[in-house]
Amino acid sequence: MTSPVHVVVDRRSPVPLYFQVAQQIEVMIDRGELLPGSRLENEIVLADQLGLSRPTMRQAIQYLVDKGLLVRKRGVGTQVVHGQVKRTVELSSLFDDLRRANQHPTTEVISVAVVPVTDDVAVALHRPPGTEVVRLERLRRANDEPLAILQNWLPTGLAELTPERLEAHGLYELLRAAGVTLRVAAQRIGARAATHREATLLTERRGAPLLTMTRTTYDDSGRAVEHGSHVYRPALYSFEMALIER
Amino acid sequence: MTSPVHVVVDRRSPVPLYFQVAQQIEVMIDRGELLPGSRLENEIVLADQLGLSRPTMRQAIQYLVDKGLLVRKRGVGTQVVHGQVKRTVELSSLFDDLRRANQHPTTEVISVAVVPVTDDVAVALHRPPGTEVVRLERLRRANDEPLAILQNWLPTGLAELTPERLEAHGLYELLRAAGVTLRVAAQRIGARAATHREATLLTERRGAPLLTMTRTTYDDSGRAVEHGSHVYRPALYSFEMALIER
DNA sequence: TAGTGGTCTAGACCACAGT
DNA sequence: CTGTGGTCTAGACCACTAC
DSSP, X not given: OEEOOOOOOOTTSSSOHHHHHHHHHHHHHHHTSSOTTOEEOOHHHHHHHHTOOHHHHHHHHXXXXXXXXXXXXXXXXXXXXXXXXXXXOOSOOHHHHHHHTTOOEEEEEEEEEEEEOOHHHHHHXXXXXXXXXXXXXXXXXXXXXXXXXXXXXXXXXXXXXXHHHHHHSOHHHHHHHTTOOEEEEEEEEEEEEOOHHHHHHHTOOTXXXXXXXXXXXXXXXXXXXXXXXXXXXXXXXXXEEEEEOO | OEEOOOOOOOTTSSSOHHHHHHHHHHHHHHHTSSOTTOEEOOHHXXXXXXXXXXXXXXXXXXXXXXXXXXEEETTTEEEEOSSOOOOOOOSOOHXXXXXXXXXXXXXXXXXXXXXEOOHHHHHXXXXXXXXXXXXXXXXXXXXXXXXXXXXXXXXXXXXXXXXXXXXXXXXXXXXXXXXXXXXXXXXXXXXXXXXXXXXXXXXXXXXXXXXXXXXXEEETTSOEEXXXXXXXXXXXXXXXXXXXXX
16 A cells, blocks of 8 residues: 655766655656655665665655655654645745746846945844945846845845846845855744835835745855845735644 | 863653754753854764764754754854844744743634535645535734734544633644644745724724735644634734755 | 654765865 | 765664554
8 A cells, every 4th residue: 555666866976865766756746646645665665675775765755754745654654745735935036936937037126235234234144333235126026017125235245246147147046156055044024014115116005015024044154144125015925835843 | 163062961861862962952052152153063073972873963963953053064064053043933833832932822712613614725624625624713812912813724523622722722732632743734924905804803904914824734644634824913923934955 | 463663873985175 | 185064874772553
């Protein structure tokens, strides 16, 4: 009563074995080759079938459990979660997300400037008051429809942030291309009424409900590399995520 | 230039060793004994100091990395993240969260009834149309201030959901007490304007912005055990979470 | 009782960062 | 070059589930 898992690993590949396995199982779930509720073979058998050690096989399975695709129960086994799975929120930019969903994102750069930090941004970026930072304001459209107003602050000198580059790429893409490794972010999602200016930019009524997100992102040295304060039109955007009990 | 980690493990305890270590390091970070940016000893040394194997020590560290408290960089080491860390959203109920924050939550049960599922709930709970489910509607207050309207649907027979019990406990608490193990949830956060009825219950104006959350929760067999559709007053509540790049 | 995942050990080799 | 985390192995024992 278990579903067979067809996976082949390439030991010459630089891609870790556990990741090769996890990716292939994920593809099988996406394609419906592994149905919701179906049980996988146990770890030992799977490891044996693939010629891997049990810890490596466990790592692959745990990766998918953390992603919300599988559930495991001691004494029972590993099963595919029911229902269409929404992916955990990842450290991706809105631009990348929209492009992946074929939503044709475009960016209008409203302003790029080097300014002294305000107090709240100084706290968020852990910079002393008075430090100069880059301040961005962008209007993001999807399929030509205004979707969000994005305000961001970054330490100076991190990446070359020209209006041209910002219109062609997402901010995170530019940061990664500049050698910045984004690792951790602290994020808060809320709601509030649109100001007059926001309403105008987003073609909403003044006072219309907007979804808000503020986020501070840290690199792999634990340093704050970006702080953002964004507002979204709730009819066109919402946040989806998977929660996992560890 | 590394910070010493004072941890003792109790091998007679039923608590896993990696978890004992992770908890104690987390406490040290909370107390400021490990400062943001400070580097920990490397895995090998730490494992040696605590009398553990390296995999076990790695598991402890990885747990805290996944929680957003630490960052690691190959060739460099493990550091405490800068800034006050916001915890990852967990599979906890609003009631528990508020109680933990000493916000004195109270619950007014508006209705509890067994009803046939509507189409959207049938899809969410993966039940055939026409199935009977328990429908709850509750008004949650914090410090006597109306905070949220909570609508939930559950399969019948999961737990004893009387108004009395619901007023004294959170829904998740009652489910766990009934032997249900919550494992994974898919959640969507958005915003919209308050209806007349919502505005009245929440002492807001009609059309006021509200934060919305819909969530479907699955147990450790991967079956849907709860679907909720909640609205929150954004001035009093927002969602915080950590995002980790794996 | 049999089968499952959960934890733990003691090694090994590799890739990458900083010197 | 040295030191770090990343990956991988081949076992072991335990706790929980279901029958």
